[in-house]
Amino acid sequence: MICIFVTGGTFDKTYDEIRGALSFEDTHLQEMLQSGRSRVDVTVRTLMMVDSLDMTDGDRELIARSCVECPESRIVITHGTDTMVETARVIAAGVQGKTVVLTGAMIPYAFGSSDGLFNLGSALSFAQVLPPGVYIAMNGQHFSWDKVRKNRETGVFESL
Amino acid sequence: MICIFVTGGTFDKTYDEIRGALSFEDTHLQEMLQSGRSRVDVTVRTLMMVDSLDMTDGDRELIARSCVECPESRIVITHGTDTMVETARVIAAGVQGKTVVLTGAMIPYAFGSSDGLFNLGSALSFAQVLPPGVYIAMNGQHFSWDKVRKNRETGVFESL
Amino acid sequence: MICIFVTGGTFDKTYDEIRGALSFEDTHLQEMLQSGRSRVDVTVRTLMMVDSLDMTDGDRELIARSCVECPESRIVITHGTDTMVETARVIAAGVQGKTVVLTGAMIPYAFGSSDGLFNLGSALSFAQVLPPGVYIAMNGQHFSWDKVRKNRETGVFESL
């Protein structure tokens, strides 16, 4: 059993056709799991719906506390890519004995040609087999939280 | 470094608009890896392009031999779902000390709302971390080759 | 007010993931009108759901009779491309004083990159402004029923 925490990020951005701007509405996670024909036993909980650049220290504390308090020992977190590594650090400081995998997307799922579906399949798979620890799963790869950075110019996650 | 062998299956079916029928042309694998922003170091080789119901014993021998002969010790195989378990058995009989993960799709990638991208992310991830053995990665899960069957009525892979 | 008759064809083909084959289920027409944000006042009626190569003389009589009997004087018919011209001829022989526009698709709407949405927008528009007669709207163009043929090799409708 895997717990999935939704926090927003590009993963879940949508297009508000009345305002003509990007926005957050409901998460696309259930739709994505269905599209992927996933049969992984999951619980989904939306903790917040924010751009990760707007995420506060309080938000990160809430995420870490949710990881500690949930009964599952395997956790996937969908998260904006810009501060994913920062949140991973806060989780690593507060969570013991659980496998936590953060993932996200460069292109919103709602915009068709997305990396979100690929990353979700990847994150769910890593979460099932990796030993306890805090990881980032992006670009088909996994990284320990303290050995990775996002290259802002290419949008790619790289080993430190 | 992961070797990806393409063998066809629903994963790569396309729509022939002149004949008005399903067909196989080139694989969509490179396009899918690009769409997923994959940075996994892979070699892609198309072994055949067939519906897995039309796959012969000779085809399966070729696949197993290709697994033995390739320099990589981690392998992903895209394959039709109908006889995926059968091919896995032939590979298990002939290949030692390598991690081989078979995957596929219920809906062609070319038809938009596909499980193929999700499964590819999943299979590449399992292939990076599972110990040597022959596995099937479908529905976000992994199964040892000898502990799984495809339920023909639901289209879902189930544990034996 | 426009009456839309659905008869099947590539336009509405879908992928049956259990059988791994093309099939017909419900029409996608309402979904397409919604996706196109259409505000045209329409009535939609499914007359049949067949590949136009399987269409019988009886089917064509039913279509022509439906055109005569419906209260609307402007009609759009979705139809398989292979025998669209043949059906147009039967309608032209039996229907007077109405604007009837047949349209279809080379790629199923369900397969993402479809010409169906483009053709539907085109057919609905021609149906609103053309004088009484029987027309085929394909490839962004309109043709009188007796001055067009489908080029089977290119899939394009051409003037005679």
Add this chain to the structure above:
Amino acid sequence: MICIFVTGGTFDKTYDEIRGALSFEDTHLQEMLQSGRSRVDVTVRTLMMVDSLDMTDGDRELIARSCVECPESRIVITHGTDTMVETARVIAAGVQGKTVVLTGAMIPYAFGSSDGLFNLGSALSFAQVLPPGVYIAMNGQHFSWDKVRKNRETGVFESL
């Protein structure tokens, strides 16, 4: 022969994955015509690539002048929906004896489930058959430039 002028608008908005924001790059028009299997004889010219809320009086003068100076007597203009009616008025004041059809989209074409393809099919069709005048083609309908407004709350174009 139809001349298509591209001016930007939601129609052509794309998602900049490095900045995580909406942006304009190249027009998708040729890709859309190809996706629609259009065989209409067209010339495509990009005049500007702007959000219609940012369009200046000078931009509108350029559009009107381009309509006058192009050799074609039938013209389609892709345009943001917010000030489409305003631009239509400027064109109507300056262009005589030509059929000019403005169209746009509520959802960017790049975001998958777009009304842009439907509207493009519609606008090209109206442009082929309507008498000289300046029109707006949205929601499957056509309106004379002086008898329409965009309802900002519903996103729908309505008759005055």
